[in-house]
Amino acid sequence: MKSEMQYSRIADKIRSAEMILIGIGEEFRPGLPNPGLAAEAAPYAAWEYYRSLPDEDKVIRAYKALRKLAGAKPYFVVTLNTDDLVFRGGFERDLVVAPCGSMEKMQCEEHITEAGPICEKILEEIRKLPEEKQKDGAAAAEVLKKYAVCPLCGKPLHFHVKSEEGYLESGYLDQWQNYNRWLSCTLNRKLCILELGVGFEYPQVIRWPFEKAAYFNQKAELIRVHSRLWQVTSELKERGISVESAPVDFLLSEE
Numbered sequence: 001m002k003s004e005m006q007y008s009r010i011a012d013k014i015r016s017a018e019m020i021l022i023g024i025g026e027e028f029r030p031g032l033p034n035p036g037l038a039a040e041a042a043p044y045a046a047w048e049y050y051r052s053l054p055d056e057d058k059v060i061r062a063y064k065a066l067r068k069l070a071g072a073k074p075y076f077v078v079t080l081n082t083d084d085l086v087f088r089g090g091f092e093r094d095l096v097v098a099p100c101g102s103m104e105k106m107q108c109e110e111h112i113t114e115a116g117p118i119c120e121k122i123l124e125e126i127r128k129l130p131e132e133k134q135k136d137g138a139a140a141a142e143v144l145k146k147y148a149v150c151p152l153c154g155k156p157l158h159f160h161v162k163s164e165e166g167y168l169e170s171g172y173l174d175q176w177q178n179y180n181r182w183l184s185c186t187l188n189r190k191l192c193i194l195e196l197g198v199g200f201e202y203p204q205v206i207r208w209p210f211e212k213a214a215y216f217n218q219k220a221e222l223i224r225v226h227s228r229l230w231q232v233t234s235e236l237k238e239r240g241i242s243v244e245s246a247p248v249d250f251l252l253s254e255e
């Protein structure tokens with residue numbers, strides 16, 4: 001079914017649910033422009049891009065539309081994304097878990113620290129270089145060696161994200177426990193499970209457990225929105241709904 005037709009049907013399902021579990025995946029990421037800097041500096045440029053996205057950006061608008069849709073219902077959000085843009089939609093910090101990390105944070109081998117001031121300094125130093133040097137990997141690496149260092153122990157820092165080697169899982173575990181506690185309260189409740197643009201990057205985080213949660217709770221419904229991977233397992237029968245759409249476009253289809 002076309003997404004415009006399905007939007008109101010799904011909005012009704014959310015309104016009639018008691019609790020809402022939201023999963024956010026790869027398709028919710030904003031596309032990154034070419035930073036015009038060396039590859040070594042690209043993650044810092046991405047950090048800056050995410051932070052400077054205007055309210056009119058469609059990803060931000062989609063997050064706001066999603067927050068509005070959830071309304072006053074008890075909700076929990078699990079996101080695969082590390083851009084922290086979900087908070088721009090007005091979701092509460094203690095009701096979101098990001099198991100793949102957060103670009104608001106950096107880490108060494110053992111400490112997690114705020115990314116903001118460090119990233120700003122690194123970008124400032126790289127942009128002070130002559131233009132051809134800004135695209136030079138060795139020059140960028142020199143800047144990183146000097147400024148991407150842990151304020152506690154002096155060891156090299158990188159973003160606190162799962163794709164980096166040595167990712168400190170401890171960063172999200174407390175929140176993961178809160179999520180599991182919340183999830184245990186959904187049993188026998190009318191639960192709406194809304195999965196938005198989640199593919200197979202880390203299926204063990206959202207895709208598979210959401211199917212399982214829907215399967216074991218007879219009152220649950222799973223709504224899967226994805227431009228390509230929208231199929232829902234036949235075991236869920238009529239409690240599984242597929243929407244063939246990119247999630248951002250789907251959420252903005254009422255605008």
Ligand SMILES: [Zn+2]
Pocket residue numbers: 108109110111150151152153154155
């Ligand atoms: Zn350290």
